[in-house]
Amino acid sequence: MNLVEIKGLKVSFRQHGGEVEAVRGIDLSLKDGESLGIVGESGSGKSVTCLALMRLLANTATVTADKLELSGIDVLKANNRKMASIRGSSAAMIFQDPATAFDPVFTIGHQMVETIQTHRGLSKKVAMAEAEQLLLKVEIKNAKDVLAYYPHQLSGGMLQRAMIAMALSCRPKVLIADEPTTALDVTIQAQILQLIKGLQAEMGMALIMITHDLGVIAETVDRVVVMYGGKVMEEGPVEQIFDSPKHSYTQSLLASLRAGETRRIDPVAPEPVAPALELKNLGKIYKLRRRGRILSTYTDFSAVRGVNLVLPRNKIVGLVGESGSGKSTTGMMAMRLLEPTTGRIVVDGADVSDLGIEALKPYRKSMQVIFQDSYSALDPMMTLSQIIAEPLDIHQIGTSRERLEKALGWLERVGLDRNFGTRYPHELSGGQRQRVAIARALILGPKVLVADEPTSALDVTVKAQIIGLLKDLQTQMGLSMLFISHDLSVVRSLTDTVVVMYKGRVVEQAPTGAIFANPRHPYTRALLDAIPVTNPRDRRIRTFLQQSDIDKATPHFVVAELPGFVQPAPEPQLVAVAPGHLVEAVVTR
Secondary structure (H helix, E strand, O other): OOOEEEEEEEEEEEEOOEEEEEEEEEEEEEOOOOEEEEEOOOOOOHHHHHHHHOOOOOOOEEEEOOEEEEOOEEOOOOOHHHHHHHHHHOEEEEOOOHHHOOOOOOOHHHHHHHHHHHHHOOOHHHHHHHHHHHHHHOOOOOHHHHOOOOHHHOOHHHHHHHHHHHHHOOOOOEEEEEOOOOOOOHHHHHHHHHHHHHHHHHHOOEEEEEEOOHHHHHHHOOEEEEEEOOEEEEEEEHHHHHHOOOOHHHHHHHHHHHOOOOOOOOOOOOOOOOOOEEEEEEEEEEEEEEEOOOOEEEEEEEEEEEEEEEEOOOOEEEEEOOOOOOHHHHHHHHOOOOOOOEEEEEEOOEEOOOOOHHHHHHHHOOEEEEOOOHHHHOOOOOOHHHHHHHHHHHOOOOOHHHHHHHHHHHHHHOOOOHHHHHOOHHHOOHHHHHHHHHHHHHOOOOOEEEEEOOOOOOOHHHHHHHHHHHHHHHHHHOOEEEEEOOOHHHHHHHOOEEEEEEOOEEEEEEEHHHHHHOOOOHHHHHHHHOOOOOOHHHOOOOOOOOHHHHHHHOOEEEOOOOOOOOOOOOOEEEEEEEOOEEEEEEEEO
16 A cells, blocks of 8 residues: 555635636655655646645645545545644655744744654653754754744754754654755755655655755655646656656756856956945854843854955855855845944945945945745735835836836746736745745846845746846846855856855855865865765765864965064964965964
8 A cells, every 4th residue: 555645636726816726637656665756846736736635725725636645544534633643643744934834932942842742742851852852963053052942043944954853753654845955055955865865764754855956856766756737747767757858848857957067257357446245344243142040141143254255246246155154144234134243335336334224225226135035025915016016116216007017027027927916925836936026126127136045946947047037137237146045056057256154254265167166175165065966876975074074174374484473373364275266274384
């Protein structure tokens, strides 16, 4: 008997304009211990299929099937109590958007302990110890502190890891992973995928991996189902799909995966004019509260330390690093959406570090940002056309009719139909919401754009469209972009220069070609080594560097001692190792 049995599944959603068919008669099966990958672009029905299996769809959904069984239980006929008992114990799901999976009013520890106690019957003390161990397993080092944090206090990547730990806590027979590595950098993504595969082997757990990332599919699954438009286009063993895809859609997906070779970047002479954006010795310190039995103590945490960065005009600088490395914090400070503790921000030659709200407003038109979490960035009470047109309203550009028309035009430019203008954010998939966020950021025609993971939720085909759109706008409008990403394949194909951040500081900076061809810092080499494979035959067990390993392997340079020079304690500093190539090293005399 199969663990999962789906035959003739159809799912439609009731909307104002009628019914929308999301899944149109698909068949799937899954055996004990098997790993199945469901791949396809946003809106293909892959997530809806698994939500129907878990009976987690909204009331507006109509689900019919010849057979829909999970662990031998008919999902369509089971009562609510029965479904509650099998969610978690028989099957657990890692959701695409971690921000909506946690209750914002309870701590991470409270929610994990509640889940463990509900399904495994452990005491609160034992459950808390188990939760701490699970957080350590998913590479959350300060696990004990994180248990006391609320969801909003964690970065996107950290929150995703906490959700994965919570899903694994019940030791389910089937783990359904809906884009489990979307918000994670490549090193943590590789660790999480290796962790999931290890737990699957250890527990005999079956796995359904839903993703738009074919690199993840190549790393993790035995069998692949390719979906498009609510239907299955192709199905087969993973090696067969990658080696000899039959369907044209599968062929286009694989072509997108293997694209992105390093572009040739010619040396550029220094600019005679001021750069579009310049960050000088930028730093951010947070006061962290640690609760004691009687009194609380406060410690300083340096999220960003002494970052110097130049964004030339009409160029794209990639900012890469792990979750918590400070790259998003740096981007938000560059936009003055987060106030820096130290340092200066210079935009188009003007220092905007100390400008008030009104004085800063004229610069806001030319400085825009695309946020990482598209769900929380869009107002749920506004239609998409209102959301996209809002920047025009704020800056009083055009008439109401002109604003609406321009907003609908931008919907089309980011790959959505004009009739989406009357929809609300909750009616869209994750990738579709991200496209709306991109349209809103670009509608003012900014000169400086901070793009914080703008393609993290997009499938490979739409990702290519968005990257092409950004490149076209750069050419047409002289757009300068600070591109923050953990997707190194996108960084390689899009950027002119790469800046690598680690633990709040810049450890390497060089032209894109030099970074990928000759990385000098051990952390940069670790990042590149963690890039997912493009063929399942190239799978390997990875070894991951710890902080102590990186510190030991940090380059050392010895320079001649000057007369009368007093030797200070050696501190890492950026050293030029080639034209335009800087690397953090320990310099001694």
